[in-house]
Structure formats: C-alpha cells, structure tokens
Amino acid sequence: MTTTTDLYPSGILGPDTVPAAPHEVAAWQALAEVIDPEIRKPITTLGMVSAVEFSAEDITVDIRLTIDGCPMQDTIHADVAAAVQPLVDGKVSVRLTTMTPEQRVALQQHLTASRPRNPFGEGTLTQIYAVASGKGGVGKSTITANLAVGLAERGLAVGLIDADIHGFSIPGLLGITAKPTKVEDLIMPPVAYGVKVMSIGMFLDSDQPVAWRGPMLHRALEQFVTDVYWGDLDVLLIDLPPGTGDIAISTSQLLPTAQLLVITTPEHTAAQVAARAGQLSTQTNQPVTGVIENMGPMRLPDGSIVEVFGSGGGQAVSQRLTQVLGKDVPLLGSIPLDPVLRADSEVGTPTVVTSADAPAGQALNTIVDQLAGTPRGLSGRKLPVTPK
Numbered sequence: 353m354t355t356t357t358d359l360y361p362s363g364i365l366g367p368d369t370v371p372a373a374p375h376e377v378a379a380w381q382a383l384a385e386v387i388d389p390e391i392r393k394p395i396t397t398l399g400m401v402s403a404v405e406f407s408a409e410d411i412t413v414d415i416r417l418t419i420d421g422c423p424m425q426d427t428i429h430a431d432v433a434a435a436v437q438p439l440v441d442g443k444v445s446v447r448l449t450t451m452t453p454e455q456r457v458a459l460q461q462h463l464t465a466s467r468p469r470n471p472f473g474e475g476t477l478t479q480i481y482a483v484a485s486g487k488g489g490v491g492k493s494t495i496t497a498n499l500a501v502g503l504a505e506r507g508l509a510v511g512l513i514d515a516d517i518h519g520f521s522i523p524g525l526l527g528i529t530a531k532p533t534k535v536e537d538l539i540m541p542p543v544a545y546g547v548k549v550m551s552i553g554m555f556l557d558s559d560q561p562v563a564w565r566g567p568m569l570h571r572a573l574e575q576f577v578t579d580v581y582w583g584d585l586d587v588l589l590i591d592l593p594p595g596t597g598d599i600a601i602s603t604s605q606l607l608p609t610a611q612l613l614v615i616t617t618p619e620h621t622a623a624q625v626a627a628r629a630g631q632l633s634t635q636t637n638q639p640v641t642g643v644i645e646n647m648g649p650m651r652l653p654d655g656s657i658v659e660v661f662g663s664g665g666g667q668a669v670s671q672r673l674t675q676v677l678g679k680d681v682p683l684l685g686s687i688p689l690d691p692v693l694r695a696d697s698e699v700g701t702p703t704v705v706t707s708a709d710a711p712a713g714q715a716l717n718t719i720v721d722q723l724a725g726t727p728r729g730l731s732g733r734k735l736p737v738t739p740k
C-alpha cells in the first residue's frame with residue numbers, strides 16, 4: 353500500500369495542500385506514476401507536485417518545475433495530464449510554476465544525500481566500460497551509442513559519457529539537441545532512448561574549435577563523475593578519444609573499476625593499432641572485456657561477400673590481447689559495413705532499435721546480449737556496507 357511518505361516529501365518540498373479525501377489520495381497515487389524524464393524518479397517524491405484540486409468534475413494540478421523554462425516541460429505537462437485524466441469526467445488543467453531557490457537546494461540535497469562524491473569509485477556496483485580504439489574513424493562512437501541504447505532497451509539503467517574530444521559525436525548519434533539542466537550545482541543529463549548522456553560538446557557552440565589539454569579534460573571528466581546526477585546506473589559507457597592518452601589515464605583514476613572494450617576494423621594495420629590500445633590495459637590496470645570488429649565483411653543481395661576493409665582483424669586483436677594479457681579476451685562480434693548503420697547515425701536514430709533487422713543491427717544486438725548478460729561483478733569488490 354502506498355503511504356504518504358512514498359507520495360511526497362516533507363518540509364519545503366512538501367505539498368501546499370496535503371491530500372485528505374480518498375479521491376485526492378487517488379490523484380496523488382496516479383501522479384506518483386509520472387516519472388521526471390531527467391531525474392527518472394516519480395515527480396511526487398521530488399516535490400514537483402505542489403497541489404491537486406478538484407472542482408465539480410474538473411481537476412487542476414500544480415507542478416513545480418525545477419528550473420524556469422525546463423526543456424522537459426511539455427513532456428511533464430502531457431504526462432501529468434494523461435495520468436489524472438482517467439480520474440475525472442471533466443477538464444484537466446496543469447499549471448506550471450518553478451521551484452524557489454530554497455526548494456532547489458532542498459531537492460539537490462535530497463538527491464545527493466546518500467550518494468558518495470564519486471558514485472563510480474572503488475566499490476561501485478555499476479558495470480563500467482571504456483570504449484577504446486587504436487585510431488579514429490573506426491566507428492567507435494557509433495558502436496558506443498548503439499551499445500548504450502541496446503542495453504537500455506533490455507531494461508538496464510544506462511549512462512554514457514562522451515569523452516571523445518576529437519568529435520563529440522554522441523549527442524548527434526542519439527538525436528540530442530537539449531542541453532543539460534542544472535538544479536543548483538547538480539547537472540541533469542539529457543536522456544535519449546533511455547540513456548542518460550553527458551558530452552563536453554553540450555557545453556560548446558557547434559562551430560567552436562577547442563584545443564583541450566589534458567588537465568582541462570581531466571577536470572571535465574571529474575565534473576561529469578561528481579556533479580552529474582546519474583542516479584543508480586547498471587552500466588556506464590565512456591566513449592574515449594582514439595589511441596592512448598591523457599583521458600584514458602584519467603578514466604582509470606576516476607573510474608577504477610572500468611573495463612576496456614576495444615574496437616577495431618578488419619584491416620591488419622588497424623588491428624595492430626587497436627592491439628596497442630588494448631595494451632593500455634596493462635598500463636592502467638583495466639581488464640579488457642573483449643574486442644569488437646567493425647566495418648567487417650558485408651553480404652551483398654546476390655549472396656556474395658565484400659571485404660572492403662579486409663578480414664580477420666578482430667580475431668587477430670583478440671588473439672594478440674589474450675597472449676599479451678595472459679587472459680581470455682574474446683572477440684564479441686563483427687559488425688558488417690552497412691549503409692543502414694551510416695544512414696541511421698546521420699539522422700540520430702540508433703540502428704539497434706530502428707533497424708534491428710539490418711545486418712549491422714543484428715550484429716550489434718548479439719553483442720549487446722553478451723554485455724547485458726555480464727553480471728555486475730560483485731566478486732572481489734568491497735561492498736559499501738559496514739558491519740554493526
């Protein structure tokens with residue numbers, strides 16, 4: 353049974369008028385099903401519902417948005433209206449107001465109260481994958497975006513950090529144009545296809561050239577880890593810049609449990625470079641979960657196979673890494689060169705969902721299945737509990 357404590361917070365985030373009559377409580381219960389699109393919690397428990405009033409056959413719901421001009425206000429408005437409409441025969445009115453600065457501080461405190469400063473430090477239960485490649489243009493960002501969406505499709509809570517300073521292509525790949533919103537010092541990441549996304553590109557004008565140096569990048573990544581409200585994530589993916597470098601080192605410091613996913617093309621030279629990226633693992637002490645070959649052999653309608661970028665690179669990298677690291681580093685799959693994947697990426701629709709039957713979509717989904725089945729490795733991890 354839902355109790356009032358589940359329905360709304362107390363203090364300055366509490367409602368202006370507390371529900372008393374059964375039909376009022378029923379309305380609050382319906383509103384508790386409305387999830388804030390950014391924070392991903394019921395709007396009621398976030399103090400976003402200030403009042404519910406019935407008059408004759410009509411209902412009016414007062415909503416406190418976290419910030420003025422919240423980019424998600426239309427969605428919230430529509431979701432609130434849809435939630436309470438079945439309860440009345442008359443009109444539904446949704447009035448949007450904004451939280452006071454005090455209420456925003458209270459919300460920030462409420463959200464961060466039980467959270468460690470770095471939620472992805474030692475002991476985190478989030479499975480973290482840093483996606484690396486030996487050189488640029490092998491499709492690393494495209495694959496990272498698709499894996500993230502595929503994992504979210506399977507019901508996991510997924511976050512994605514775009515740390516690829518050479519391109520910041522993740523927002524475009526997922527059709528994100530919204531900027532992150534801020535609740536005091538807390539940054540709310542935009543959500544696309546169920547994935548919470550942060551990219552340094554969201555803080556820059558699209559045509560602004562940037563020369564990011566190591567320390568700036570480290571600071572930016574640190575901020576993404578500590579100042580962004582990720583909530584409880586099952587999986588966090590990081591799109592690393594190609595090659596080795598500062599950001600890979602920062603990742604290993606800030607996200608010490610991260611594992612590497614190595615992307616390569618089937619070319620022999622690319623395979624060599626990618627193997628080097630994998631050797632990064634020894635330097636940073638990050639295990640390699642597996643290798644993904646991209647732009648692999650493609651089957652033409654007449655059944656013939658075209659190997660535009662050769663073949664065998666993925667297998668070669670997997671074998672080489674297994675040898676170098678002394679641990680099995682499997683080839684998780686080969687994604688064929690596929691015009692559908694390129695076209696989907698261009699318009700910001702991830703192939704794993706929009707073209708799941710295309711050859712690239714099928715290959716991506718097979719890889720997602722393997723990653724989704726990976727247990728949140730608790731073994732050997734310290735759990736954040738202290739015995740009494």
Ligand SMILES: Nc1ncnc2c1ncn2[C@@H]1O[C@H](COP(=O)(O)OP(=O)(O)OP(=O)(O)O)[C@@H](O)[C@H]1O
Binds near residue numbers: 489492493520690691
């Ligand atoms: N399997 C594929 N079939 C067809 N096109 C692909 C495939 N994979 C990626 N592409 C296309 O290749 C281009 C490069 O991809 P992407 O930007 O993801 O590479 P990247 O490795 O992240 O590059 P960088 O690190 O330099 O930003 C994009 O136009 C993308 O749509």
